[in-house]
Each structure stands twice: as C-alpha cells, then as structure tokens.
Amino acid sequence: MKILPPEKRYGMFAVYAFCREVDDIADGDVQVPDRLEALKDWHKRIDRLYEGETQDGLDRVLVATIVRFGLRKEDFAAVIDGMAMDAAGPIVAPDEATLDLYCDRVASAVGRLSVRVFGDSSPEADRVAHHLGRALQLTNILRDVQEDADRGRLYLPRELLVRYDVPLDPQEALYALGLDPMARILAKRAADHFREARRAMKRCDSVAMRPARIMAASYHPILKALLRRGWRHPDVPVKISKAARILRSLLAYYR
Template sequence: MSGFHQEAVLGCSQADLEHVRAIVSQAGTSFARGMKILPAERRYGMFAVYAFCREVDDIADGDVDVPDRAAALEAWHARVERLYRGEARGALDRVLVAALTRFRLRKEDFAAVIDGMAMDAGTPVVAPDESTLDLYCDRVASAVGRLSVRVFGDSSPDADRVAHHLGRALQLTNILRDVQEDADRGRLYLPRELLTRYNVPLVPADALYARGLDPLCRILAARAKDHFREARSAMRSCDPVAMRPARMMAASYGPVLSKLLARGWVHPDRPVHVNKALRLIRALVAYVR
C-alpha cells in the first residue's frame, strides 16, 4: 500500500521521488526534517526545489568536478527551458516538471537562482555596491522563497512580499554569521558604501581586523531585523497554513541574529552557538500560531 501512495505523489514514480529525497538527505541539513510538516505532494515539491538549488550551488562552490563552472550553470538555464517544454531527461527533471506544473512555479525564479549562483562562480564577490548586494540576496534567497511559497500553497502578492523580505533577512544573517569563513575564501559580501563609511579595508582578510567592522555589521543586522519584521507583517495577510514553514524558518533564524548581535564583530572568528532546544521551541510555537 505504501508503494501505491508513493507513486501517487505528484504523479511520479517511487524511484524518482526517492532520488530527489536522497539528494536532500545527502546534503546533511535539517531541511528534510523541517519539511515533514507538509503534505506529501508539497513536501516532494520542496525536495525538488531544494535539489535544484543544491545542484547549482555545488557547481558555483566548486563541489562538483566540471571543466567550466560558468558553462555548467549556463547549461542549467537551457535545462530549465526544456523543463518548461515538458522535456525530462532524468529523475530530478521528472519531479521538477511535475512540481512546476502542479504549483505553477515561475521560470524566471529558477533563472534568478542560477544567476545568483553564477555571481559566486566567477571572480569572488568582494565589496559589492548596495544595489549589487541586494540583487545577490534576491537571486540566491528571495527567488528561492518565491518558489517555496507557491509550493507551500500561497501564490498571492503578499506571499511574494514574504519571500522578498524573509529571503533578504535570512541571507543577511548568513552574511553576518560567515564573515570570517567568507574572508578565508577571498569573499567579502559587505557593501562597499558601508565599508568606506566605516574605514574598513576592501580586502577580505584585512576587513576582519578593522575597528569599523562591528558598527558596520550592526547596521546590516538592523536591516535584517527590519526585513524579519516586514516578513512577519506580510504573513498576516497570507494563508496561515501555507505560511507555517516560513514562520518556522523566521523563528529558527531569529536567535542566530540575536546571538550575533550579542557577540558582536570585534572577534568575528568566534563561533556563535545557539541553543538547539530553544530554536526548536520557537519553531514549534511559530508553527501552531
């Protein structure tokens, strides 16, 4: 009986669904557990979106062996075009076609994610201007959010507003958390205008020791808090059931930003530890609300 149920999900075979689920599981994140709150159809739709993001992200980060990362990402653009014509050449393709058809996912959002990964695949991002940083956050985070809210069950303009603000809130939090790690990879995502204002060098390794790094990062943290607040406001106009995963993500990331603010950026190499039980409780409270 369980095999029959699996085959009914998105009209896909059990083998194809298992292939997509395995990509998510092998990534080693808590994403698969978090998506258990969704009905099977939406859960596997999210697995397909995540698997797509995982594959293009691995190309951008050099975690897969390809001769030319830019060419490999461009090939994904062609692959997405084929998907929207209903052409599938493998298990992931077949589940993606089913998901984009069932949930009316927009081609331009897939394209934006690929373009965001391309920004990381080329010359390391160092001190982008404000507009480029915002574009980067939109492509690598908010575009994923726009795909996700449709799978969750809400394609309204307010749901897109949630994706806009929550994506930026999460990505800015990641940037603030990973300043040291990014610098070790020759990257510096902090905006050029703020670096200049606070006399922080535009060289990643040197920026870590600048006196102005802490006040600069607190400015970005305040922006992230504003985006969290705007996302929560937009959620109130959305389908409350569809927004459960978004509420849980916001509730889970909130403590990370709080811990970063408490630690500061005088010593950005010091790890930030967030009580996992507290994060779980906050996520559960967000779920029932």
C-alpha cells in the same frame, strides 16, 4: 519540510535538489570544465522543462512540481544567475545594489518558488519571500564573515565599508575597528526584513506560511546572538540554545 503533507514535501525536495545542483556547481563541489558554462546549460535545461522535455529523474520531478504548483521560470533563472555571480569569481565588497540583487537571486527567488509549493501564490506571499529571503541571507553574511574571508570573499557592502573605514580586503576587514559598528547597521536591516516578513505572513494563508514562520523563528535568534557577540572577534562562534530554537519553532507552527 517534515511538517508538509507528502505532495508539498516532495515538491520542496525537487526545488531543493535543483538548488543543490546549481550551488554545487557554483562552489566548485562538482568538478566541471567551466562553471559558468555549466550554469548556462542549466538555463537551457530549465527552458526545456517548461516545454515538457525531460531527460532524467530530476527533470521529471521538477516538471511535475512546476505544473502542480505553478512555479515561474524566471525564479529558477534568478537562482541560476545568483550562482553565476559566485562562480564568476570571489565577490568582494559589492555595492549596495549588487548585494541586494545577489540576495534576491540566491535567497528571495528560492523563497518565491517555495511559497508556491507551500500553498500561497499571492502577492503577499511573494512579499514574504522578498523580505524573509533577504533577512536570512544577510544573517548568513553576518555570521560567516570569517569563513567567507578565508575563501577570499567579502559580501559586506562597499558603501558601508568605506563609511566606517573598513578595508576592502577580506582578511584585513576582519581586524578593522569599524567592522563592528558597520555590521550592526547591516544587522538592523536584517531585523527590519524579519519584521516586514512577519507582517506579510499575517496577510497570507496561515497554514501555507507555517514553514516560513518556522524558518524565521529558527533564524532570528542567530541574528540576536550575533548582535550580543558583536564583530570585534568574528572568529568566535555564536551560541544558541537548541531547546529554545525548538520551542520557538513549535510556537511558530501553532500561530
């Protein structure tokens, strides 16, 4: 966000504030009587924003950002629906289609909002959002297997778990011999998404894609570090050189 000119930076602040609000509801960080009802209220709130009705400061900056950058209502709705998937109860071993839908809603939809604020609303920019969002979310899932298991969650796809004889119970999965080869397949998918995102970036406005390039350059090393560590001991933190990440980000800025 810091590399963006002020108007776009404040637009991203508005998008981030929205994402933070709905994520806090889904994770239970904000105490509400019913998390799913609170998220339904956000659907109604987004509908009102697109009719120009505002009630507080966040509403006003969101409306300004929606109008200025042509943000689409369906992308806000997708993010809310992704949060509802978590709020409905711990996600445990979803099937492939459900996992992809989850990644689209909680990551790629945020990307579709973001690329418009960055300055590119082309189909290729949406393609960047599609692939980069999935690359980042799969990397998060692979990095946080232990942390998610401690919260009763297991985002790894059921079909791969069954194929590699990994238990569908989050805690038991951590000690399965098949976890490492299974996770490496998912890591390969994440790498493929990083590659496709970079290809799409080259067909987009170069300046607008700077934040996306920096995000990819910062995150891809996490995936590589995970592959070096493996998943036989998923509780061991991955180590990444901060200086190397900064250098990659700088190189991505000037490409």
